[in-house]
Amino acid sequence: MSGLPNKIGVIVDSFGLGLQEGLLKAREVGAEGVQLYAVEGEMAPEHLDPAARRALKKKIGSFGLDVSALVGDLGGHGFQDHRANPEKVARTKAILDLALDLGCTIVTTHIGIVPEKDSPVYRVMQEACGQLNRYARAQGGSFAIETGPETAAHLKEFLDSLSDGGVAVNYDPANLVMVTGDDPVQGVHTLKDYIVHTHVKDGVRYQEVDPREVYGALGYEPMDHGRIAEMVASGTLFRETPLGDGKVDFTEYFRALQEIGYTGYLTIEREVGGKPEEDIRKAVEFIKRYR
Numbered sequence: 001m002s003g004l005p006n007k008i009g010v011i012v013d014s015f016g017l018g019l020q021e022g023l024l025k026a027r028e029v030g031a032e033g034v035q036l037y038a039v040e041g042e043m044a045p046e047h048l049d050p051a052a053r054r055a056l057k058k059k060i061g062s063f064g065l066d067v068s069a070l071v072g073d074l075g076g077h078g079f080q081d082h083r084a085n086p087e088k089v090a091r092t093k094a095i096l097d098l099a100l101d102l103g104c105t106i107v108t109t110h111i112g113i114v115p116e117k118d119s120p121v122y123r124v125m126q127e128a129c130g131q132l133n134r135y136a137r138a139q140g141g142s143f144a145i146e147t148g149p150e151t152a153a154h155l156k157e158f159l160d161s162l163s164d165g166g167v168a169v170n171y172d173p174a175n176l177v178m179v180t181g182d183d184p185v186q187g188v189h190t191l192k193d194y195i196v197h198t199h200v201k202d203g204v205r206y207q208e209v210d211p212r213e214v215y216g217a218l219g220y221e222p223m224d225h226g227r228i229a230e231m232v233a234s235g236t237l238f239r240e241t242p243l244g245d246g247k248v249d250f251t252e253y254f255r256a257l258q259e260i261g262y263t264g265y266l267t268i269e270r271e272v273g274g275k276p277e278e279d280i281r282k283a284v285e286f287i288k289r290y291r
Contacts, residue, residue, distance in 0.1 A: 003291045004254055008284055009033035009068035009267035014276050019043065023063045029281040030288070033068035034060065035108070035197075035267050038095050043070075045094040053101040060102070068265035069106035069144065069170070069197045070099045076222045078112020078215075079128035080121050089131050096141050105141040106197050108170035113149040113217050114158045121218060126158070129167050136166030142196045144168045148175025149215040152187030159194050169194040172269070173248045174201035178238035179211050184248055188256035195262055199269045200287060202246030205238045229271050240272050242279055243286040254290050 010031040012022035019042060026034050036043055048056065060067060072095035074088050096107050111129060115121050132143045147155065147169060159167060169191050173184030188195065214231065216222045232240045244250065268283045270276050 004258070004266070004287070005263055006257070006266045007032040007066075007068070007264075008287050009035055009265040010280055010284075011035045011037075011071070011267060011269050013037050013071075014268070014270045014280060016276060023060060023065065025277055025280075026065060027063045029277065030284045031065065031268075033066040033265055033267070035069045035071060035265075036067065038070040038072055038098055038107075039074060045091075045098045048098060050101070053098065057102050067099070067102045067104040068267050069104060069108050070095055070102070071109070072096070072107040072143075073109045073146075075110075076216075077218055078110055079125045080112040080218050082124045082127075085124070085128045089128055092132060092143065093135050096136060096139060096143065100139060100141060106144050106168075106170075107141070108144045108146055108197055110149065110215065111145050113211050113215055114154060115217075117157075122158075126161060129158075130162055133162045133164050133166035137164050142166060142168040144170035144197050146170045146175065146199070147172050147187065147191070148179050149211045151180050151182045152176065152190040156190055156194070159191075165194070168196040170197045170199065171195045172199040172201055173253055174199070174203035174240060174246065177247045178203040178205050178232075178240070179209060179214055181205055181208065185252045185256050188253065188260060188262075192260035192262075195257075195260070195264075197264055198257070198262070198266055200243065200266045200283060201240060201269045201271075202243045202248045202250075203232075203238055203240045204246045206235070207237055209237045232272050240270075242273075243283045250286075250290070 010026045012034045015022045015025045099107050136143050176182040176184045212220045270279050273279050
């Protein structure tokens with residue numbers, strides 16, 4: 001396999017240090033870009049007026065970094081609940097506006113588990129994502145659904161029903177391994193027309209699990225990142241591992257990304273472990289071996 005052309009990113013929040021220190025650590029570990037949570041706190045769109053956005057963009061640039069994507073995951077039941085969707089759609093659009101102001105075109109999110117086509121929830125999610133799709137296309141951006149809650153083939157079917165490409169994919173190979181048991185290499189080819197951002201993460205699966213127990217759904221617990229992190233850390237059903245210690249075949253995974261012509265970011269996500277900086281630094285070194 002010839003050298004990877006992709007830039008390396010990190011999720012700043014993975015350091016657990018706040019924005020300023022997180023940006024410093026991202027530069028120190030050798031990242032070229034950062035992904036930032038933009039849902040609450042100092043990064044929430046309503047807390048950043050135009051002047052603050054310009055200042056933030058300048059600050060990130062001063063570290064020699066770009067923004068690879070924003071995380072716009074609003075939790076709950078994703079876009080499965082028609083009563084909550086108007087507010088969630090409006091808020092997600094605002095996060096894309098923030099991304100564009102920061103020189104980035106991608107917002108990643110979980111939309112909730114995509115059910116079968118004959119489900120009323122499927123149509124509710126289709127309508128909400130259709131609105132996001134049209135808005136993203138008009139603004140020149142993408143709302144990227146993170147892989148994991150359903151198989152790549154089922155997600156593709158849903159995306160095909162939207163058309164236009166404003167709703168795309170944030171490809172996370174470890175989520176597929178840990179939750180659905182799907183093949184992350186084949187999944188790249190299945191979703192090749194939609195991948196605009198990726199996470200670099202590894203993991204193992206110990207037993208089958210109902211994705212609704214992990215990601216939530218109507219009639220189940222709502223999605224909660226803290227609860228998911230606890231499930232990952234417990235290692236009962238599945239476990240996130242350092243890169244190379246899990247079941248993602250990164251040689252074949254990176255080869256597949258090259259074969260589909262993906263040139264975007266490889267963004268490191270580390271949701272568990274007591275030494276995030278050390279793990280992220282090793283992950284950067286791991287990826288660089290493929291360059």
